[in-house]
Structures are given as C-alpha cells and as structure tokens.
Amino acid sequence: xxxxxxxxxxxxxxxxxxxxxxxxHWAVLVAGSSGYGNYRHQADVCxxxxxxxxxxxxEENIIVMAYDDIANNSRNPFxxxxxxxxxxxxxxxxxxxxxxxIDYSGSDVTPANFQKVLxxxxxxxKKQLDSTSDDNVFVFFSDHGGAGLICFPSENMHKSxxxxxxxxxxxxxxxxxxxxxxxxxxxxxxxxxxSTPGVYAISAANPSESSxxxxxxxxxxxxGKSIGSCLGDLFSxxxxxxxxxTDLTQETLxxxxxxxxTKTSKSEVMQWGDVTFTSDMVSEYQSAAQGKAIAGSxxxxxxxxxxxxRQIDLKQAYDAYVQAxxxxxRLAAGAELQAVINDQIExxxxxxxxxxxxxxxxxxxxxxxxxxxxxxxxxxCEMAARDSFTSYGKFDAFSGFSLxxxxxxxxxxxxxxxxxxxxxxxxAAKQACIGxxxx
Numbered sequence: 396x397x398x399x400x401x402x403x404x405x406x407x408x409x410x411x412x413x414x415x416x417x418x419x420h421w422a423v424l425v426a427g428s429s430g431y432g433n434y435r436h437q438a439d440v441c442x443x444x445x446x447x448x449x450x451x452x453x454e455e456n457i458i459v460m461a462y463d464d465i466a467n468n469s470r471n472p473f474x475x476x477x478x479x480x481x482x483x484x485x486x487x488x489x490x491x492x493x494x495x496x497i498d499y500s501g502s503d504v505t506p507a508n509f510q511k512v513l514x515x516x517x518x519x520x521k522k523q524l525d526s527t528s529d530d531n532v533f534v535f536f537s538d539h540g541g542a543g544l545i546c547f548p549s550e551n552m553h554k555s556x557x558x559x560x561x562x563x564x565x566x567x568x569x570x571x572x573x574x575x576x577x578x579x580x581x582x583x584x585x586x587x588x589x590s591t592p593g594v595y596a597i598s599a600a601n602p603s604e605s606s607x608x609x610x611x612x613x614x615x616x617x618x619g620k621s622i623g624s625c626l627g628d629l630f631s632x633x634x635x636x637x638x639x640x641t642d643l644t645q646e647t648l649x650x651x652x653x654x655x656x657t658k659t660s661k662s663e664v665m666q667w668g669d670v671t672f673t674s675d676m677v678s679e680y681q682s683a684a685q686g687k688a689i690a691g692s693x694x695x696x697x698x699x700x701x702x703x704x705r706q707i708d709l710k711q712a713y714d715a716y717v718q719a720x721x722x723x724x725r726l727a728a729g730a731e732l733q734a735v736i737n738d739q740i741e742x743x744x745x746x747x748x749x750x751x752x753x754x755x756x757x758x759x760x761x762x763x764x765x766x767x768x769x770x771x772x773x774x775x776c777e778m779a780a781r782d783s784f785t786s787y788g789k790f791d792a793f794s795g796f797s798l799x800x801x802x803x804x805x806x807x808x809x810x811x812x813x814x815x816x817x818x819x820x821x822x823a824a825k826q827a828c829i830g831x832x833x834x
Contacts, residue, residue, distance in 0.1 A: 418529030418571055420683040422447040422457045423512060427504065427538030428793070429462040429548040432708055434477070434624035435608055437465045439537040439578065439631040441495035442479040446638045447533065450682035454496060458512055458522055462548050463500035466492045472620045479627045479635070481610050484619035498522045506552040514563045528568040533576075533680040537631055539704065539793060540579025541801035542602070543771020544781065546793050551781055554585050555774045561591035572672055574648065574680040578631045580605045580704050580795060581802075586667035587770045595669050597652060599630035600662035603768040605799070606630060607661040607701040612714050614700040621718070624711060629701050633658035643678035651677050661701045704795040708735050742790040742797035749780075749827035753807055753818050760810070768802065769809035776808035776820050777801075783824035 424447075426440040440461050447457055466477050477492035499508055499522075508517070513534070517523040526532055539546045543554040564570055575596040577585060582598035589596070599606040610626035617626075626632075633655045641651075652673070656664045666673070702710050712732040719725035754760035771777055781804060785792040792798075804820065811818050 418527065418531065419456060420452050420680070421524055421526050421530055421532045422452050422681070423524065423532070423534045424457065424459045425504075425509060425534075425536045425538075426461040427536065427545060427547045429464050429504075431465060431468045431470045431624055432711055433538075434465050434622065435479075435610075435627050435631075436537045436578075437461045437463070438477045438479040438491060439627055439635070440535065441477050441491040442627070442635050443535045443631075444495045445491050446635055447681050448494075450638075450643060450678065452681075452683045456683075457496070458499075458524070459495065459497045460499040460504050460509065460512070461497050462504050463497050470623055472622065473617065478617045478622065479610075479632060481614055481616050481626060482618055484616075486618060488617035502548075504548055506547055506550050506556070509547070509552070510556070510560050513560050514567065515569060524564075524569060526569050529571055530569075531680050532564075532570045532573045534573065535576045535578075535631075537578040537628060539795050539798055540577075540581055540585070540606075541798035542581050542768075542805040543584045543777060544801065545577075545579050545582075545585060546798070549793070551778070551785070553774045553778050554587070554771045557585055558589050558591065561589070561594045565591050565593065572669075572675070572679075575668075576631075576634060578606060578628050580798060582606060583663075583665050583667070584771055588772070589668050591668070593669055595648065595672065596667040597634075597655070598665050598667060599628065599659065601665055602770075603802070604662055605703045605705045605795070607659075608704055608707050609701050611700050611702045611707065611710065623715065625702065625707055628704075629661055630655065630659045630664060638677065638681055641677075643682050644676055646677045647674050648677055648680070649673040661703075705799050706796065708794055708796060709739065738790045738794070739796050742788070742792075742794070742800065745784065745788055745790065745827050746800035746803050748830070749824055750803060750807075752823040752826055753820065764803045764806040764810070767806040767809075769806045771805045773805075773808040773812050776811060777804055779821035780804040780808070780824040783821045784828060787825050787828035789828065 424440045424443045426436040428436045440459060444457060444459055466475055476490040478488040479491050482488045511517045512523045515524050544551045570593060573594045578599045580600060581602055582600050584602035586596050586598060587602055607629040608625035609629040609632055615622040615624060615626050634651060637651055637654050652666055712735045716728040716732045719728045750761040750764055790797055807820055811820060
C-alpha cells in the first residue's frame with residue numbers, strides 16, 4: 396500500500412539501521428520491449444547491469460532479459476553500442492552495452508520465462524534465481540504498461556499474475572527482502588493491493604498516469620550524433636544516475652526514493668508494499684560490496700527533456716521528418732509519420748467503438764469508462780478483452796499510445812462485475828477491432 400512521505404520519514408527515523416546481510420545478492424533486470432523506437436528500455440537495463448555489477452554483484456547472480464535488437468539495429472549510428480546519457484560533440488559516450496550479459500533474448504523474453512526465472516523453475520541448466528531466505532533480491536523492469544498490466548515484446552502480464560510471483564517466492568523462502576523498481580506507464584496499478592511480506596516496490600508513475608522518456612529529440616545526442624530515439628526513461632535514469640555517484644553504503648532506500656521522487660518531475664513516483672525496511676542501505680540490494688563502496692563512476696546529469704511515453708512514437712517520427720536533409724529522407728520520414736498518426740487514430744477509434752458496443756447510447760457509462768480508475772481486479776475479463784484487441788486490432792496494441800485506453804476495459808469489467816450486466820466484453824472488443832457495428 397502507498398504511504399505518505401511524512402509517514403515514511405517517521406518510520407525511517409524510528410528504525411535502527413538494518414544489519415548487513417550475510418546472504419547473497421541477486422539482481423533480475425528486464426527490458427520488455429522490442430523495436431528501435433523503444434531504444435530507451437534496453438539502454439536502461441544495460442545501464443542497470445553496469446550499476447549492480449560495478450557495485451560488486453557477481454555476474455552469476457545477475458539475470459538479464461532483453462530482446463537485444465537495438466545495439467546492432469541498422470538505425471543505430473553506433474553499431475554494437477548503447478547509451479543511456481547524452482554527451483557533447485567530441486565527448487565519447489559511456490557504452491552501457493559493453494559487457495552487458497543478456498541471458499534471455501528474442502522470443503525468450505516472455506511473461507512465462509520472467510515468472511520461471513523469479514520462482515526458480517526454469518529447469519536444469521537455465522539461469523534463474525537460486526536465492527534463499529538469507530538473500531536479498533533486486534528487480535528492475537522497464538517497458539510499456541497499462542492499467543493492471545505490463546508488456547513483453549508480444550505478450551502481457553496481468554497484475555494478479557505479477558503479484559502471484561511474489562507470493563510464490565515468499566512461500567518458497569526465496570528471499571530475505573525483495574526490492575522492485577518498475578518503469579512503465581500506470582506502473583502503480585501493478586502494486587495496488589499487494590500484501591506479500593518483505594517486498595518493497597517503487598513505481599515510476601501512479602496507477603493512472605504515463606511515465607516519461609528522457610534525453611529525447613535534440614537531447615538524444617552522443618558525441619555529435621543523433622541517436623534518433625530517447626536514450627532513457629526519466630524515472631530509470633534518475634535512480635541509476637544517483638546510484639552511479641552515491642556511496643550506496645551510506646544511502647538508505649528512503650533517501651534514494653526521495654531523490655528519485657524529486658528528479659522524476661513529470662510523474663508521481665510512489666512506494667508500495669512492505670515499507671518497514673526503507674531505512675536499509677541501498678547497497679543491500681544494488682551492491683554486494685561489504686567494504687568501500689564504488690561511487691563516482693559517472694557524473695549525474697539533469698534530465699534535460701521529458702516526453703510522455705504515450706507520445707514518444709509520434710514525437711520521434713515528427714523529429715525525423717523535421718530533421719530530414721534530403722527529399723528521399725523527407726519522403727520516407729513523412730510516410731513513417733503518417734503511419735504513426737494513422738495507427739493512433741485507429742487505436743483510439745477501436746476503443747471508442749468498444750464503448751459504443753458495450754454501452755450503446757449511454758453517454759454517462761461511456762464517460763465513466765473513459766475517466767474512471769478502477770483497480771485491475773478482474774483478470775479473466777480484462778485479459779480476454781486485451782487478447783481480442785491484441786489479436787484483431789488494426790493498430791499496434793503494444794504502443795505506449797494505445798495502452799492508455801486499456802483502462803476502458805478495466806473500468807468496463809469492474810462495472811460488469813459490480814452490476815451483473817450481461818456483456819461479453821471480449822466479443823465486443825473483437826467487434827470493435829474488425830469494425831462491426833450494432834444494427
């Protein structure tokens with residue numbers, strides 16, 4: 396549950412400093428997207444890898460999932476490299492891809508494998524959490540999301556399945572304490588109602604708002620070259636740039652939250668779950684160093700730009716068009732810009748058709764579905780409709796833009812459960828996608 400900053404300060408001041416863990420330290424780092432327009436997610440995760448590795452967590456205890464289609468993408472002006480911060484012309488960037496060991500890539504980046512990795516059920520010979528009740532676990536996930544779901548390259552994970560992972564880990568005594576940092580739109584919705592002991596989480600945004608990309612557009616420059624995509628996410632670079640330059644043996648989880656809460660100025664970073672150990676040092680989760688901390692490995696930079704994750708695709712396509720220097724490039728960029736616009740128009744139209752199908756002529760019900768923020772507590776109804784939009788939609792159902800409308804589904808399912816209305820939500824979603832109308 397969420398508590399106020401004042402409450403956390405009182406709790407932290409009342410607690411004694413947590414004793415150093417005698418167990419191992421583990422990190423699971425996941426980029427759930429694919430495509431060059433989502434450059435920032437894989438850059439975030441490889442930067443996170445550099446953070447935890449440089450602070451002493453051994454490679455065998457770091458598990459990374461990323462589609463791995465960005466570093467060697469034909470659009471990347473620095474083949475084989477990724478950057479999570481900009482640099483001035485003449486200044487080489489810090490390549491976070493160098494040494495970033497990706498354990499699960501391509502089609503292996505799935506909700507099922509994510510669950511298996513965290514619950515230690517991947518099978519013999521597969522890298523997974525082999526943690527015990529003496530060990531601390533740190534998890535960082537960066538991708539798109541919607542009300543009550545997070546996305547993988549071609550699949551989704553619902554809040555109930557997500558929280559079920561923690562329950563399984565707890566029942567199997569797989570951690571002493573677990574810390575989870577989640578970077579997605581509406582990320583707070585994934586932790587609503589979470590009650591698993593020993594799990595503390597930070598969400599990049601509250602349950603009903605976008606998260607934000609950063610180092611975008613004219614700020615996405617490394618050594619004089621434009622990356623052509625946002626380099627990072629505002630919440631993600633805020634915590635990592637803090638960890639890069641701070642003595643983590645002297646910074647509490649609460650102190651890092653306060654810093655990140657301030658730096659992430661475009662969305663409401665929130666705390667969730669078990670908040671009784673926020674006086675623990677960050678080193679207990681992002682580090683295995685028992686002696687002198689490794690600090691000052693990079694210089695923190697102010698976030699110089701921020702773009703809503705729901706509009707990044709459009710912003711990047713527009714920038715490419717404006718910056719094109721030849722007729723050939725301008726025509727190609729113009730076609731891409733028009734494709735993004737068309738995709739967004741179709742996404743919004745499909746969800747509006749959905750509302751008309753489930754609430755024909757009832758403007759009040761449609762407004763409630765658009766504007767409400769019901770918790771995502773009806774998994775089967777919500778995921779059945781989500782599957783219909785994903786399977787039949789004539790738009791990218793995994794884009795940040797289209798995912799903002801998933802709350803229409805969540806609110807409709809909540810209404811169906813509350814009222815007992817005879818509405819086949821999944822069928823209505825399918826009809827909305829194929830353009831069916833009521834006769």
